[in-house]
Amino acid sequence: MLTDASPERLAHLYRSMLRIRRVEERVAAIYHTDKIKSPVHLSIGQEPPSVGVCEALAPQDVVFGTYRGHALYLAKGGDLRGMVAELYGKVTGCGRGKAGSMHLGDRSVGMMGTSAVVATSIPHAVGYAWAERTRKRDTVVAVFFGDGAVEEGVFPESLNFAALKNAPVLFVCENNLYAIHTPIHVRTPKPNYCERAEAHGIPAERIPGNDVLATAGAAKRAVDSIRLGGGPRFLEVETYRWREHVGPGEDWHLGYRSRAEGDSWVERDEIVRIGAMLDPDRRASIDASVDDEIEDAFAFAEAREFPRDEELYQHVFQP
Numbered sequence: 001m002l003t004d005a006s007p008e009r010l011a012h013l014y015r016s017m018l019r020i021r022r023v024e025e026r027v028a029a030i031y032h033t034d035k036i037k038s039p040v041h042l043s044i045g046q047e048p049p050s051v052g053v054c055e056a057l058a059p060q061d062v063v064f065g066t067y068r069g070h071a072l073y074l075a076k077g078g079d080l081r082g083m084v085a086e087l088y089g090k091v092t093g094c095g096r097g098k099a100g101s102m103h104l105g106d107r108s109v110g111m112m113g114t115s116a117v118v119a120t121s122i123p124h125a126v127g128y129a130w131a132e133r134t135r136k137r138d139t140v141v142a143v144f145f146g147d148g149a150v151e152e153g154v155f156p157e158s159l160n161f162a163a164l165k166n167a168p169v170l171f172v173c174e175n176n177l178y179a180i181h182t183p184i185h186v187r188t189p190k191p192n193y194c195e196r197a198e199a200h201g202i203p204a205e206r207i208p209g210n211d212v213l214a215t216a217g218a219a220k221r222a223v224d225s226i227r228l229g230g231g232p233r234f235l236e237v238e239t240y241r242w243r244e245h246v247g248p249g250e251d252w253h254l255g256y257r258s259r260a261e262g263d264s265w266v267e268r269d270e271i272v273r274i275g276a277m278l279d280p281d282r283r284a285s286i287d288a289s290v291d292d293e294i295e296d297a298f299a300f301a302e303a304r305e306f307p308r309d310e311e312l313y314q315h316v317f318q319p
């Protein structure tokens with residue numbers, strides 16, 4: 001990690017978050033054409049948790065995520081062309097066109113995979129971390145999940161096992177305050193996620209305000225401790241989903257959350273905040289290069305082929 005708030009570091013964080021935002025905006029804009037063959041759970045507004053935590057990880061470290069995985073895939077260094085082609089269902093996609101948006105992976109950069117079944121990647125990550133520790137490998141495993149996943153039974157089971165085995169795992173709860181259309185306060189009497197981690201002997205930190213620098217700082221402290229053998233850590237990053245739960249649009253009309261609440265998050269857009277810390281010329285050059293890269297990735301996806309029929313049973317699990 002570069003020194004705190006150096007221009008290089010801010011430019012990197014800005015670029016990384018902007019790239020995720022612009023790709024997803026393009027996905028949303030073309031979704032009605034049906035060229036994208038997959039349901040999409042957009043991370044627009046939720047760029048800081050993935051970008052902040054991934055900045056603190058080393059190249060050999062690995063991540064596990066959820067169906068809302070575009071931000072994590074890109075923040076961990078996943079190939080942009082591979083992701084867009086995957087959304088199109090093309091054979092050059094990172095899952096050879098068979099995985100779609102909800103199952104992104106790129107093992108070459110430690111993006112181990114994502115799951116559409118809420119909370120399932122938590123025990124996967126703990127098992128992987130324990131295996132890496134047993135093999136005496138210098139790997140930190142970060143697992144990302146939503147506030148809804150905390151209500152699944154595997155959450156406390158996984159925390160307990162990770163603490164017991166001193167597994168090198170960083171739990172990252174992206175608390176966007178909702179599970180689909182249900183707010184936290186009607187799902188749980190006490191959303192004290194950090195206390196729940198601490199009850200298992202796992203040090204925990206809550207980062208309010210969708211703050212990428214604070215997230216990166218907390219993640220760095222946690223990752224350093226895990227790498228030194230300090231055992232699992234827990235982060236709760238407060239964030240906010242701007243678009244509908246699944247799909248390209250907005251959903252303020254549904255009434256489960258207010259436009260005023262949404263506006264309060266949009267007004268403190270972290271991409272705008274970090275961008276304002278940059279020299280305007282540098283920011284403009286990043287904006288242009290991100291647009292070029294996205295143009296290239298969509299052109300690549302458009303031009304490529306769908307998998308052939310005979311590939312239907314290749315690269316898939318067959319019991």
Ligand SMILES: Cc1ncc(C[n+]2csc(CCOP(=O)(O)OP(=O)(O)O)c2C)c(N)n1
Nearest residue numbers: 068116117118146147148149176178179180
């Ligand atoms: C085991 C399981 N139960 C229910 C669902 C249906 N479901 C899909 S997403 C979701 C909400 C999850 O909310 P959260 O974990 O907060 O993640 P977010 O979508 O807010 O990022 C639910 C209940 C599912 N996919 N898997």
Ligand SMILES: [Mg+2]
Nearest residue numbers: 146147178179
């Ligand atoms: Mg949620």
